[in-house]
Amino acid sequence: MKNLKDILYKVSIIQVFGITDVEINQLVFDSRKVEDNDVFVAQKGVSVDGHLYIDKAISLGASVVICEDFPIDKKEGVTYVQVADANVALAIMASNFYENPSTKFPVIGVTGTNGKTTIASLLYQLFSKAGYKVGLLSTVKILVDEVEYKATHTTPDSVTINKYLDMMLEAGVEYCFMEVSSHGIHQKRTEGLTFAGGVFTNLSHDHLDYHDTFSEYRDVKKSFFDSLPKSAFALTNIDDKNGSFMLQNTKAKKVTYALKTLADYKSKILEKQISGTLINVDGTEVWTKLIGVFNIYNLTAIIAAADLLGLDALETLTIVSQLESVSGRFQYVISEDGITAIIDYAHTPDALKNVLETINDIRTGNEKVITVVGCGGDRDIAKRPKMAHIASQLSNQAIFTSDNPRTENPQTILDEMEVGVSAENYRKTLTVLDRRQAIKSACKLSEAGDIILIAGKGHEDYQEVNGVRSHFDDLEEVTNCFNQLKKK
Numbered sequence: 001m002k003n004l005k006d007i008l009y010k011v012s013i014i015q016v017f018g019i020t021d022v023e024i025n026q027l028v029f030d031s032r033k034v035e036d037n038d039v040f041v042a043q044k045g046v047s048v049d050g051h052l053y054i055d056k057a058i059s060l061g062a063s064v065v066i067c068e069d070f071p072i073d074k075k076e077g078v079t080y081v082q083v084a085d086a087n088v089a090l091a092i093m094a095s096n097f098y099e100n101p102s103t104k105f106p107v108i109g110v111t112g113t114n115g116k117t118t119i120a121s122l123l124y125q126l127f128s129k130a131g132y133k134v135g136l137l138s139t140v141k142i143l144v145d146e147v148e149y150k151a152t153h154t155t156p157d158s159v160t161i162n163k164y165l166d167m168m169l170e171a172g173v174e175y176c177f178m179e180v181s182s183h184g185i186h187q188k189r190t191e192g193l194t195f196a197g198g199v200f201t202n203l204s205h206d207h208l209d210y211h212d213t214f215s216e217y218r219d220v221k222k223s224f225f226d227s228l229p230k231s232a233f234a235l236t237n238i239d240d241k242n243g244s245f246m247l248q249n250t251k252a253k254k255v256t257y258a259l260k261t262l263a264d265y266k267s268k269i270l271e272k273q274i275s276g277t278l279i280n281v282d283g284t285e286v287w288t289k290l291i292g293v294f295n296i297y298n299l300t301a302i303i304a305a306a307d308l309l310g311l312d313a314l315e316t317l318t319i320v321s322q323l324e325s326v327s328g329r330f331q332y333v334i335s336e337d338g339i340t341a342i343i344d345y346a347h348t349p350d351a352l353k354n355v356l357e358t359i360n361d362i363r364t365g366n367e368k369v370i371t372v373v374g375c376g377g378d379r380d381i382a383k384r385p386k387m388a389h390i391a392s393q394l395s396n397q398a399i400f401t402s403d404n405p406r407t408e409n410p411q412t413i414l415d416e417m418e419v420g421v422s423a424e425n426y427r428k429t430l431t432v433l434d435r436r437q438a439i440k441s442a443c444k445l446s447e448a449g450d451i452i453l454i455a456g457k458g459h460e461d462y463q464e465v466n467g468v469r470s471h472f473d474d475l476e477e478v479t480n481c482f483n484q485l486k487k488k
């Protein structure tokens, strides 16, 4: 049991009703999960106000309520603590509850529109191969050394983050790499954590359904660097338009990486193939299995981070050549007939453009590129026409289909995508609502040498329709199609 007084340390308190010297069980922000002697934190959410559930939480056993507004009727025997920001309070309390695990070993946060999972996962692989015990908090999975847990968010809530950091310490983990999403920063999920380093990948169009404007989205990302301590490093992609902006007000040590501009860490691409890329890093040639210019940015970032964290430079480069691509990120299978299918998590216009440019860059002859792509429901609608334009412009054939329609009408999403297709590209497009059928159509349309890009879902193993997630896996689907074609 922990004492409330202790976990309130550093929380900005407005007023208290009741006593703070009480033993508490756990920190909970969802009334449905409350048990005896829990602390219930009322958060003002995107869809509902957690303050409405205070009485419900008390009826289930909560003995402490943390809130921004005091309820009119206060229950006898319950402690009410009024705070300026319940999300910030929750995050600080979560760190205190687990005895501030982020201060006890290096935690490195990766932020930016695209590349977070790739960089965090490659750093996990790199440090593991260098002999360290490593932790990972990512969109794809959570790893505590080698034990895997399911990830529900890119950046989990503050209680979950601290719980895993504490488990990592228990397991003897020496470094943790985590993704820091804009939702995570904005909802203060990472508040109160002590980061040893921050990495910025790039900034492009995404989440403008959640953040009102692009500059708000950009400022949220920047606030992560603003909050880094002096002892940390702030590593930025200086080739990106917003790369230097991110570090404008940071107290941390500023470090840059680039492919084009003069930077502290710089790589040069020497040769591109479907099986990998030859790069030059500070005079040393390194072969990597990863492909795409964007992945060389990711690699340069991890080489820089490894150096800043004290890994031997030569050892880093040796391991870099062994790194495997991350699941659902430019993962490919080749059919017996010589058709290549690439599964990639490109779900933003910029990512889709990068992946298609990479494919067009490495293709050798007159083979066709067929792209299967959709856009998520209940997400930024402005991405839809842009992604449809890019897919049709950079492919020989684009098949628009569903990608987690969530609560939206799937046909409406496709209609909104189609608006972006220009007249001259229109004949190259097809809409097939059912993703399984869309992948089948792509296989039927392709011949030996052709490349099918299945974009948007990457590692995801579900299709979400009206709140129900049914099993669906792009790689599995295309492999089945390839096997069926073989039988014919």
Ligand SMILES: CC(=O)N[C@H]1[C@@H](OP(=O)(O)OP(=O)(O)OC[C@H]2O[C@@H](n3ccc(=O)[nH]c3=O)[C@H](O)[C@@H]2O)O[C@H](CO)[C@@H](O)[C@@H]1O[C@H](C)C(=O)N[C@@H](C)C(=O)N[C@H](CCC(=O)O)C(=O)O
Pocket (backbone or CB within 6 Å): 029, 030, 031, 032, 042, 043, 044, 045, 046, 047, 048, 049, 050, 051, 053, 152, 153, 154, 155, 156, 157, 181, 182, 183, 184
């Ligand atoms: C839009 C968004 O980010 N929503 C997150 C937010 O939920 P919310 O604000 O809608 O919560 P709400 O339903 O309004 O409820 C408000 C409060 O009342 C509480 N409540 C609610 C009902 C009840 O009966 N009792 C109760 O106590 C809730 O627990 C909550 O504390 O807070 C929840 C708790 O932390 C999150 O799980 C939830 O993530 C949802 C599921 C989500 O889909 N988030 C996505 C958009 C997200 O965060 N994505 C980023 C990655 C983006 C990227 O980089 O591509 C991520 O980091 O994963």
Ligand SMILES: Nc1ncnc2c1ncn2[C@@H]1O[C@H](COP(=O)(O)OP(=O)(O)OP(=O)(O)O)[C@@H](O)[C@H]1O
Pocket (backbone or CB within 6 Å): 112, 113, 114, 115, 116, 117, 118, 119, 139, 154, 179, 181, 201, 202, 294, 295, 297, 298, 328, 329, 330, 344, 345, 346, 347, 350, 351, 352, 354, 355, 458
């Ligand atoms: N550095 C990069 N620059 C641009 N595009 C990239 C970069 N790295 C990866 N991508 C593209 O973006 C897709 C998503 O990559 P990744 O999963 O690493 O990004 P993420 O930032 O973790 O995304 P999310 O916000 O969904 O967690 C990849 O499948 C690839 O198409």
Ligand SMILES: N[C@H](CCC[C@H](N)C(=O)O)C(=O)O
Pocket (backbone or CB within 6 Å): 154, 347, 375, 376, 377, 379, 403, 404, 456, 457, 460
């Ligand atoms: N982190 C992103 C993932 C999008 C993946 C795509 N498959 C979708 O469902 O829209 C989001 O939540 O917006």
Ligand SMILES: [Mg+2]
Pocket (backbone or CB within 6 Å): 116, 117, 118, 138, 139, 140, 154, 179
């Ligand atoms: Mg991610």
